[in-house]
Amino acid sequence: MMTFRILKDRTANGLMFSLTVVAMLLVVAMGVGLYLKASPVLEGNSLSELLLSGNWRPESRKFGFLPFLMSTVWVTVFAIAMAAPIALLTAVYLTEYAKSGIRKYVFPALDILGGLPSIIYGIWGILLIIPWISNRLAPHFVETSTGYSLLAGGIVLGVMILPLLVSLFIEIFTSVPSELREASVSLGATRWQTTKSVVLRKTMPGIIAAVVLAVSRALGETIAVLMVCGSRVRVPTSLFDDCQPLPALIAAHYGEMMSVPLYDAALMFAALILFVVVLLFNIISRMILYRIEKTFF
């Protein structure tokens, strides 16, 4: 009887250990799988050619990813530039100023924002943001714009990463012990001064880590970006240019990837780029966030 119970415990141990390891190894499997599928394109083109050339002609086996990379970078930069200040102010308000009554209304709103599917953001972008850009905003700056642009992608992405940023910031700010705030207030500092020179300064690495995490989320967002960014393959030169970020490239062309030689490898290479960048960003920012958690608890 006794040994049976212990046997059960041991078996469960073994099983759960293997499940845990297998789930972890999924990261490795993904990297290897994508690399194997992408390797043919690496044979025909050098890595610097792939990443730094703007020459995208799949039919003649020229794969320069620069237009997609630059589109991704600019859309992401714009999204972060828009979302980070709003998220930071909201998070400070919710943790340092607001009473719990206010939080009770804001948290569900953030939940909803975080839970809405990418496709809904895409539809919203098309219904609201695109007409606004093409009718109201663009005429002030450029001659004509359809609205499908880097700017539209940036705005939609910015709203999409807002809830993630706010929740990460709130987590970081609440980890600051209240004694530190009390010490600052007792010296005559106002709340904002306390926030600025105690909370924000103390959590700077965490804030940066959270932003990096949000960047990696924004990099991979697909459907919404596919719907509002347009489809031109060119390095964008202005906010009103239409563009095609990396994830949109994969989603828009996977259907025809078997009909052109090497095209499938090129699309998998795009996925591999995303994978590697997101992997690095995530590991770095998570390690910083774990360290912060440790220092305060």
Added chain:
Amino acid sequence: MNFKSIEEKIFKVLMIGATLTVFAFVISIIYSIASKGWNALSWNLITRVGGYDLYTQREGSGFLSAIVGSLYIVGASTFLGLLISTPVVFYLNVYLKKRSKMAYVARIAYDVLFGIPSIVYGAFGLTIMLFLGMRGSLISGIVVVTLLIIPIFIRSMDEVARQFPRDILDAAYSLGATRFETIFVVLRQIAPGIATATLLSIGRAIGDAASVMLTAGYTDHIPTSFTQPVGTLPMLVFNLYNQPAPEAQERGYAAALVLTLIVLALSISGRFITNRFSKNKLQ
């Protein structure tokens, strides 16, 4: 008035403004989808199968196939995800010590998996399908969505399980329980966490388009076997939107509204469970 109180006022206004902006976004998204979708939505649309009639606007056609397709994918992948991730969370929190190196590495790995975009999951699924010589099908859609939501499950359950007081485990051990036998004690304590994690995963699974698009194919029929392609709500919205006919787009808005309502219901019940059950949790 001195400088520091002016500064205080300015930033307070900015903060309230930022918080209101968040509300404005929520309202504007829901309002724009609802106002467009409500007019197009009808009982026929959500209870009838459409086939290609859905695009040719024949009367009485609907997108039941996409709703059922979504249910198949979400139901199966949530079940599988729960089956795989509960033991992992249990292992991390009961079998491994609090400061274990393996738990640290595992948590980073799951966090990384959580961060990997769904299009990359889709591409990975596609490479495996090509390797096996498979075509877009219900089963590959289910597998990819399962992989996609496992990290969500693990992370959100783990967050609750980590708060679990180890003293309770010690109490169980002192009564002679093996580590495995404490599972019921632990499960009972983290049950609300499991429930919210499940809702979160369902929300993610039902809304995900990028990975499903690459792996599940697309069809207007309800699949009858695992090897047939399947259409889901987000894919339907996307496909309808890409139709040139304005009526098809109208139906796309109706489908988007249905999807939004489902996600809203999930998110509200998630909040409800968290509030309801966190009251009688042991601290």
